[in-house]
Amino acid sequence: MSGPALPGLIDGFGSIIRRDLLLLWRRPGDLLNPLVFFIMVSTLFPLAVGPDAQVLRNIGAGVTWVAALLSMLLSLNTLFLTDFEDGSLDQLLLSPQPLPLLALGKTVAHWISTGLPLVVVSPLIVMTYRLPSEVVPVMMGSVALGTASLSLVGAIGAALTVGLHRGTTLLSLLLLPLAMPLLIFGARTVSLAAGGEPYAGGMNLLAAYLVGALALAPFATAAALRISNE
Amino acid sequence: MWTFFHKLGSPPHFYRLSLLFSPWFAIPGYLLIAWGTYQGLFVAPEDYQQRDAFRIIYVHVPAAYLAQMTYAIMAVSAGIGLIWRMKLAHAVAAAAAPIGASFCILMLVTGSIWGRPMWGTWWEWGDPRLMSALILLFLYFGLIAMRSSITDTAKADKACAILALVGAVNLPIIRFSVDWWTSLHQSATIIRKGGPAMDAEMLWPLLANLLGFSLVFGAVLLRRIRTEVLYRERRKRWVRDLVLGDGAP
Amino acid sequence: MTHILKAEQLSLFRGERCLFDSIGFALASGELLLLRGPNGSGKTSLLRGLCGLLEFEDGKILWDDVDISRDRQSFRARFAWYGHKTGFKLDLTAEENLAFESTLRAPSGLAIRDAIDRLGLNRQRKLPVRSLSAGQQRRASLARLLLSGVKVWVIDEPFTNLDADGRALVEELVAEHVAGGGMAIVATHHDMLAGGNVKTLEIGR
Numbered sequence A: 001m002s003g004p005a006l007p008g009l010i011d012g013f014g015s016i017i018r019r020d021l022l023l024l025w026r027r028p029g030d031l032l033n034p035l036v037f038f039i040m041v042s043t044l045f046p047l048a049v050g051p052d053a054q055v056l057r058n059i060g061a062g063v064t065w066v067a068a069l070l071s072m073l074l075s076l077n078t079l080f081l082t083d084f085e086d087g088s089l090d091q092l093l094l095s096p097q098p099l100p101l102l103a104l105g106k107t108v109a110h111w112i113s114t115g116l117p118l119v120v121v122s123p124l125i126v127m128t129y130r131l132p133s134e135v136v137p138v139m140m141g142s143v144a145l146g147t148a149s150l151s152l153v154g155a156i157g158a159a160l161t162v163g164l165h166r167g168t169t170l171l172s173l174l175l176l177p178l179a180m181p182l183l184i185f186g187a188r189t190v191s192l193a194a195g196g197e198p199y200a201g202g203m204n205l206l207a208a209y210l211v212g213a214l215a216l217a218p219f220a221t222a223a224a225l226r227i228s229n230e
Numbered sequence B: 001m002w003t004f005f006h007k008l009g010s011p012p013h014f015y016r017l018s019l020l021f022s023p024w025f026a027i028p029g030y031l032l033i034a035w036g037t038y039q040g041l042f043v044a045p046e047d048y049q050q051r052d053a054f055r056i057i058y059v060h061v062p063a064a065y066l067a068q069m070t071y072a073i074m075a076v077s078a079g080i081g082l083i084w085r086m087k088l089a090h091a092v093a094a095a096a097a098p099i100g101a102s103f104c105i106l107m108l109v110t111g112s113i114w115g116r117p118m119w120g121t122w123w124e125w126g127d128p129r130l131m132s133a134l135i136l137l138f139l140y141f142g143l144i145a146m147r148s149s150i151t152d153t154a155k156a157d158k159a160c161a162i163l164a165l166v167g168a169v170n171l172p173i174i175r176f177s178v179d180w181w182t183s184l185h186q187s188a189t190i191i192r193k194g195g196p197a198m199d200a201e202m203l204w205p206l207l208a209n210l211l212g213f214s215l216v217f218g219a220v221l222l223r224r225i226r227t228e229v230l231y232r233e234r235r236k237r238w239v240r241d242l243v244l245g246d247g248a249p
Numbered sequence C: 001m002t003h004i005l006k007a008e009q010l011s012l013f014r015g016e017r018c019l020f021d022s023i024g025f026a027l028a029s030g031e032l033l034l035l036r037g038p039n040g041s042g043k044t045s046l047l048r049g050l051c052g053l054l055e056f057e058d059g060k061i062l063w064d065d066v067d068i069s070r071d072r073q074s075f076r077a078r079f080a081w082y083g084h085k086t087g088f089k090l091d092l093t094a095e096e097n098l099a100f101e102s103t104l105r106a107p108s109g110l111a112i113r114d115a116i117d118r119l120g121l122n123r124q125r126k127l128p129v130r131s132l133s134a135g136q137q138r139r140a141s142l143a144r145l146l147l148s149g150v151k152v153w154v155i156d157e158p159f160t161n162l163d164a165d166g167r168a169l170v171e172e173l174v175a176e177h178v179a180g181g182g183m184a185i186v187a188t189h190h191d192m193l194a195g196g197n198v199k200t201l202e203i204g205r
Helices: A009-026 A029-049 A053-076 A081-086 A088-094 A099-128 A135-161 A167-194 A200-228 B002-008 B011-043 B052-084 B087-119 B128-149 B153-183 B200-232 B237-244 C043-051 C072-076 C094-102 C112-118 C134-148 C164-179
Strands: C004-014 C017-028 C032-036 C058-063 C079-082 C152-156 C183-187 C198-202
Touching (some): A009 A099, A009 C094, A029 A053, A029 A099, A053 A135, A081 A088, A099 A200, A135 A200, A167 B128, A167 B153, B011 B052, B011 B200, B052 B153, B087 B128, B087 B153, B128 B153, C017 C043, C017 C183, C017 C198, C079 C134, C094 C134, C112 C134, C152 C164
Parallel strands (some): C079 C152, C152 C183
Antiparallel strands (some): C004 C058
């Protein structure tokens, strides 16, 4: 039994990205929340540990990554929640397009709306935490790779917890242990670069993680969505 | 072979078999632990470097081994449950998670007690094995929390199975990242526990305890699965007959 | 070409409760199945299960005598689902929503504008779905059925929030679809298509 001719696979993938970005365009406030959160968390640390330049230089890389992790985590909660609530998730699940591809599309849109802004503001940390300015490209590159992986892995958790009570707390509980390698790779890469040491190894690890997540996470996300939407 | 597998998947059959086999796990298991622990604590010679402190390995190493083994068992049965839709496999995964978490805690506590005389501190952030174990414990917590927050058993089974598999893929990466992280620290000098240069008098009790712990673990797991199966099949006739009748399923 | 959708021995549990046990039906092209039952009898779950949105505990579904579990993906492509939730993004217009969904499915040959006209929403075309009334939102999601171009419409309580005109429109659309060789499965307490090819399935008694 062969079904009717389908539109190309890339069409569905592209159009779900377009739809989610259009939604973001209609409600630009959603773009600001994770960004403001990131900046606020990174303000907390100097207030908590004191303005000592040496201390700040030491913790700069770690602060960036903890703040980025938390701010991604907060935004992940809503990744599938609105689709679940308004019923459009039903329609996505019923579409003849392969669900992993649609899930990947939503993940890409999520990264563009939350990860990318963090990449753009991450040099602020370099400047305010007195890290050497040569670190800027490493900082931006590692945040880009790391947040993309976080979006992918986070999408699995978001799909598993969509529609559950206290989903946000549960989501953090599920995701934080899974995200620890990214935190380690990312923060260590930046602090190696800040110390003038070779950091290529860390970057490679981040890139390898991203490739693995790209290959596997959409399938897990799709399977999780089918289960959660029952 | 296939029919055996199929039959094992049927809950009443499994229930009968596991009742039969449980004592074969429990009794030798407790005997081995008794012998191994006595030998380890009183007979084995002192370690020339760690003195009596090393004796905690007779609990610590089996706990560490089983903490990880349980995750493997859980992930494999989760996969079987997802792929072949075998309900019993999900029951195994559900029963295993809390046991794994307990072994993880036991491993962390004994590791930290061992660390006190060795490192002079209860908790050494620089030790990769402690860190990996801690993250493993977090994974177990996530799974237990996930299961308890979904009321529908079938749905909880599938969701937890996916999470367990995602965790299984991530565990080697977590392990590696923690090793990489500590290898860049200069401060943490780790004293290798055990190692190949162990005396036979030290080694045999350890092996006995490893096997003993594993057998007792098997008995506990079987018992938990039985409970889980009874609960899941509570609407079925055979459970009603078992509970109200003479006890022979 | 005539198709046959068969369901055999379907049963579903939700937690403690058995929603339904061993129900079945057969439906051919050009027929309408009315699903009836008291509140909480599992009508919505049955419909969602038929679409493939949830799994039955037991039983099987056959499309032209082929078990659908062998090819769920292409089976799903034959179903259009109209449930309680509109399935629309509230911040997009009905036209944008429908245009997005049409990129996911095979073209039906009907223009989005025409479908919207048909449902009497031409003036609300440029408004975000959020600012439409509940009834208008329901109408807009009827357009999805028209545009989907699929064989089987699965409809849950279509008359909720609709005025007399809207209810007549639903009947008209379903009648047209069935007359054109489609199938429809509708959960409702109303009577529909009196005198047509209508079957009734009662559950939860």
